[in-house]
Each structure stands twice: as C-alpha cells, then as structure tokens.
Amino acid sequence: MRRRLSTILTTSSAVIAITATAIAPAAAADPAEHLDSATIPALQRQMAAGRLSAVGLTSAYLRRIRTVDREVHAVMRVEPDALAQAAASDRRRRSNALRGPLDGIPVLLKDNIDAGVTTAGSRALLGSRPAKDAELVRKLRAAGAVILGKTNLSEWANFRSTKATSGWSGVGGQTANPHVLDRNPCGSSSGSGAAVAASLAQVAIGTETNGSIVCPAGATGVVGLKPTLGVVSGEGVVPISHEQDTAGPMARHVVDVAITLDALRARPAATAPASLRGSRIGVWRRAGADPDVDRVLNSTVDLLRVNGVTVVDVEPPYLDQAGEHSLDVLLSEFKRDLPAYLATRSCGPKTLDELVRFNAKDPVELSKFGQELFTRTLTAAPTTDPEYRRKRALVTDLSRRSIDETLAEHRLDAILAPTNSPAWKTEYGEGDAFVLGSSAPAAMAGYPNITVPAGAAGPLPIGVSLFAGRDSDARLLALAAGFERLRPARLTPRYLPTLPR
Known part of the structure; x- marks a missing residue:
C-alpha cells in the first residue's frame, strides 16, 4: 500500500516537516519480507497496531545478519543484549512511555564510535575498551533505539595508507558491495552503507572527514547525510580531525535519516524547510569523467526542470587552492x-x-x-x-567561500553534483580505482551534504549530492525528500558475484 507520509520532527528550536513516500508493510508473521521498503514511521504504525514488536523487528534483522552478511561482511559484531533492548522498548510501548520515533528501531554503529568493543578496524585496539559510550550513542539509547551492533570500516577511517582499499580492516576483513560482490562499497563508512543497502538494520551511523558517508551511501545506493560540523557530537569518536570529522545517519529513506538526525543532535536545528518545486538548484556537473554519471545527471536535470525547479550550471571556485x-x-x-x-x-x-x-x-x-x-x-x-x-585558515575560508559565493551569486537553495561513479572492482596493491566525487567542498567547509539514489549503471547505483551553507541541514533534507518522491531510484541489491558480461 503506497501512501503519503508527513513526519513532523520537533526540535528545541524548530519544527521540520519532511514529507516522504512510504511503503507500509502489510500484516505478516515475519516482518523480514518488508524490511527493504519499510520506513521508520511505517514500522511504528505496525507496532502501534500490534502487528509487529520491537523484538520481532530486531529478530528479523538478526536473522538477515546471520544469513545475508555471510556474503557482504558488513557487520563486525552483534550486541549480545540487542533482544533485551528491544524487549525493553516493547515494555515501554505497553506502558505508554515511548521515547520517540526511534524507540525499538535497530541501529548499527560504525566501529570507530565508542560503544563496547571499539577498534576502528585495527587489531591494535582489540584488547582495549573505551571508558563509556560516545555521546551520540547515549543520545540514541535515550531515544529508545536498539543498538544492534558494529559495522566494518576502512581501517582508521581510511587514514593509514595512500594505497588503502576501501572497506578493508584488519579486524573485519573486506566488506563487499551488496549489489555486485566483487565491487567496492567505497569508504570509510563501508560497512554502514553496505549494511543499510542489504537491509541488515533500519539505520546505520557513519562518520566522514571527506566523503566517508556520502561515497559509500552513493556506491551502495542509500541515503547518507554528512551534517553541519558540530550538529552531532564527536565526543567518543575515533578522530582524524576535529576540524572536519562528523558522524551522520545512513538509511534507505530520507525520512529515516531525518528522524535519526533529530535524535543525534548536540545542538538545536536551524529553521529552513524548503520545497523542491520552485527552488533554484545549481548543478556542478563534473562532466566527462564517466558516461554513466553524465547520463544520470542529465536525466536528473531534465526531471527537475519538468517539475518546476530552476537549474543553473555552476562551477564552484577556489577548490584547487583549498585542496x-x-x-x-x-x-x-x-x-x-x-x-x-x-x-x-x-x-x-x-x-x-x-x-x-x-x-x-x-x-x-x-x-x-x-x-x-x-x-x-x-x-x-x-x-x-x-x-x-595559515594553511588551515586557507582551507576552511576558501571552501566556505566556494559554496557561499556560488549560492549567493545565483540565488540558489542548494548545489547538486554527482556523488559517485559506478563502484570499481575491489583489488589490493594500488588503492581504490576512484573516478570522481563531489564531497570535498562541504567536507572542508564543515557544511552539510546529503546523497540520494538517482540512477544506475546496470546493477550499480549512482547517487547525487545536495549541499549548501552552514546549518542548512533541514533545507537539504526537505529537498532530498522531494527528489526521492520524484525519482524513487533506489535498487534492491541482487548480490551478483560479478558484473554480467
């Protein structure tokens, strides 16, 4: 059953209305049949109607981890008390004491986020434990989320080698792209993206310094948000740089990302809801690097224009100097x-x-x-x-000016760019066969960036990113939700061993 769903997210300073198309699961004994398409609000309706429990939902995800993840290798560890957490949520529901829309929803954490055993993928940290949960984990628990386990990552968030292969760590081995198993999931939140794409959890938390949320989300065909720097606390997250690092949500639907961000916030949201129709979007084409990306981006631009969006080609300045x-x-x-x-x-x-x-x-x-x-x-x-x-001031200032001046010059609501080219074959020795990305401006500036599925090259997903100025997270979520309605392009993984000839 298809229906329009308006989810109102209330924060301490704003009410953010996100309208999304959701597919509500029908009554069934086994919810696993519907995990791929169900949104958090649809699952909550099922639980409110008594047709699903948090224990049943968590059990379904645990079954998929035991079976599907044999091929994907996205999940490092499952929390031994996951079902006990879910049972506590069911008791809260019976007592009319739910903590919000995340209550009873299974969430996976990238293994550089402190919660129990936390390794950043390195065998050097296997014998050491963090003193306490990261602040963002405490917020998830306070919201009633079920912490399902930990996902694999590119070791040390891809900051150990210039020739690293994304998705590999000494602890977790190699994560596969669930669409085509010999293809790379991109990094460093490789396991988080692959796990969400393979429906091993409703939501996963990734982290990004430059591209590590949006690239794996694009490569595995899910939604990923890198928030404005400081919106989500970095306390208890294994760092690369406090000037750029941020955690953020990854999910199969924009509405689930929005709900999770609301629970994760360390500071109030800015008020900036927006409608895709009537908006002005700058398109940074990155043309010529990959013909499939060009095709997807051209069709995206055509779709936007037909649906009342003013599209302007842009080329953000200063990026070579900042980079x-x-x-x-x-x-x-x-x-x-x-x-x-x-x-x-x-x-x-x-x-x-x-x-x-x-x-x-x-x-x-x-x-x-x-x-x-x-x-x-x-x-x-x-x-x-x-x-x-001097160099840090230059990097930050030029990247912010690149976005701010482009937005102001063309009176834009956001800038759109291709997130990724089709996933490359996983190999070792020379590092990733990376073709293109668009994460750098927002990453260096500390500005938000969201990727949404937009098309494909055969079985391999291609995403587009929307980014804008500081604290434009709510606006980007609204624009991304509008795009998701216009083009529901997410692919259900086929777990192909390799690409067909």
Whole structure:
C-alpha cells in the first residue's frame, strides 16, 4: 500500500516537516519480507497496531545478519543484549512511555564510535575498551533505539595508507558491495552503507572527514547525510580531525535519516524547510569523467526542470587552492587528535609511534597495504605551528567561500553534483580505482551534504549530492525528500558475484 507520509520532527528550536513516500508493510508473521521498503514511521504504525514488536523487528534483522552478511561482511559484531533492548522498548510501548520515533528501531554503529568493543578496524585496539559510550550513542539509547551492533570500516577511517582499499580492516576483513560482490562499497563508512543497502538494520551511523558517508551511501545506493560540523557530537569518536570529522545517519529513506538526525543532535536545528518545486538548484556537473554519471545527471536535470525547479550550471571556485593544503592540515590534526583519543582508552597503544610499531610486527595489518600516512604524520607540523594555522585558515575560508559565493551569486537553495561513479572492482596493491566525487567542498567547509539514489549503471547505483551553507541541514533534507518522491531510484541489491558480461 503506497501512501503519503508527513513526519513532523520537533526540535528545541524548530519544527521540520519532511514529507516522504512510504511503503507500509502489510500484516505478516515475519516482518523480514518488508524490511527493504519499510520506513521508520511505517514500522511504528505496525507496532502501534500490534502487528509487529520491537523484538520481532530486531529478530528479523538478526536473522538477515546471520544469513545475508555471510556474503557482504558488513557487520563486525552483534550486541549480545540487542533482544533485551528491544524487549525493553516493547515494555515501554505497553506502558505508554515511548521515547520517540526511534524507540525499538535497530541501529548499527560504525566501529570507530565508542560503544563496547571499539577498534576502528585495527587489531591494535582489540584488547582495549573505551571508558563509556560516545555521546551520540547515549543520545540514541535515550531515544529508545536498539543498538544492534558494529559495522566494518576502512581501517582508521581510511587514514593509514595512500594505497588503502576501501572497506578493508584488519579486524573485519573486506566488506563487499551488496549489489555486485566483487565491487567496492567505497569508504570509510563501508560497512554502514553496505549494511543499510542489504537491509541488515533500519539505520546505520557513519562518520566522514571527506566523503566517508556520502561515497559509500552513493556506491551502495542509500541515503547518507554528512551534517553541519558540530550538529552531532564527536565526543567518543575515533578522530582524524576535529576540524572536519562528523558522524551522520545512513538509511534507505530520507525520512529515516531525518528522524535519526533529530535524535543525534548536540545542538538545536536551524529553521529552513524548503520545497523542491520552485527552488533554484545549481548543478556542478563534473562532466566527462564517466558516461554513466553524465547520463544520470542529465536525466536528473531534465526531471527537475519538468517539475518546476530552476537549474543553473555552476562551477564552484577556489577548490584547487583549498585542496592543495587539505592533506597537510589533516596530518597535523591527526597527530594532535588521535593520541588525545587513545589516552581515553583502558589500555593499548597511546601514541602513533606505538601504532606504527604494532603494525610492523602484526601478521595481518600490513598484509594488504602499508601505513604511509601514519609515518608521514610522525613528521607533520604541530597544530601550534604558524604555517599550519595559515594553511588551515586557507582551507576552511576558501571552501566556505566556494559554496557561499556560488549560492549567493545565483540565488540558489542548494548545489547538486554527482556523488559517485559506478563502484570499481575491489583489488589490493594500488588503492581504490576512484573516478570522481563531489564531497570535498562541504567536507572542508564543515557544511552539510546529503546523497540520494538517482540512477544506475546496470546493477550499480549512482547517487547525487545536495549541499549548501552552514546549518542548512533541514533545507537539504526537505529537498532530498522531494527528489526521492520524484525519482524513487533506489535498487534492491541482487548480490551478483560479478558484473554480467
């Protein structure tokens, strides 16, 4: 049954109305049949009507993890108390004491977010535990979410080697793209994207420094939001750079991302709802890199124009200059931020020197690629150095001006760009066969960025991203929901061993 669903998300400073097309599951003994298409509000209606319980929903996801994840390898660990958490939600429902729309909804966490065993994919952290849950996990628990387990990731959030292969970690092995199993899921939130695409949880939490939410979401064909820097707390998240790192939600539907963001917020939302019809969207085409991307983007532009959107071609300025110093500042910030995080752990390595020595002796850690970024970090400039401060100011200022000036010049509501080219074949030795991305401007600026499925190259998804200025998260969610209604392009994975000839 198809129906229009208006979900009102109330925050301390704003009411954000997100209208989405939802497919409500029919009454059934086994909810697993409907997991791929069900939204959080549809599941909550089922539970309110007594046709589904949180225990039943959690059990269905656990069954899929036991079966489907044998091929995908997205989930590192399942929480042993997941069913007990779900049973507690069912008791709250019977007592009319629900904590909100996430109550009883299973959520997976990227394994660089502190909650129980947390490794960032590194065998060096297997024997060490964080002192407490990350703040964002405490918020999820307070909202009643069922913490289902941990997802695999590109080790150390893809900040160990210049030739790393996305989706591989020493702890979790290689995550596959559920659409075509020998294709890469992109990184570093590889397991989070693949798990949501394969319906192993209703929602997953990823993290991004530059592309690590939107790229895996695009490559696996789901919705992923990198929020404005500071909207979600970074306390208890294994860092690369506090100047760019942020956690964010990934799900199969925009409405689920919006509901989850509301629970995760560390500060109030700005009020900026928007309608796709009548909006002005700048299109950064990134043309010529991939013919399938060009085809999907051209059809997207045509669809928007037919549906009352003014589309303007744009080319954001200053990005080469900003990108020139991006790695240098991240190395300095990693040198500062990672040891400070390691000091909070119960035991294990406390310095980058110790991690480098551990990896050199371990039989698994350097089996696929090296640790050149770790060794470069050892000699990086400290964040007290004036040259570092000059470069960081340049990166941040130019990337923000790139977006702000483009929006102002053309009176735009957002900028749209291709998120990803079709997923490449997973191989080791030379790193990812990455063709294009559009994450850098918003990542360096600390601005929000959301990706939504837009089309495909055969069985491989292609997404488009929408980004805008600081605290435009609500506006982007509304625009993304409108686009999702116009083009419901998400593919259900087929788990093909390889691409057909």
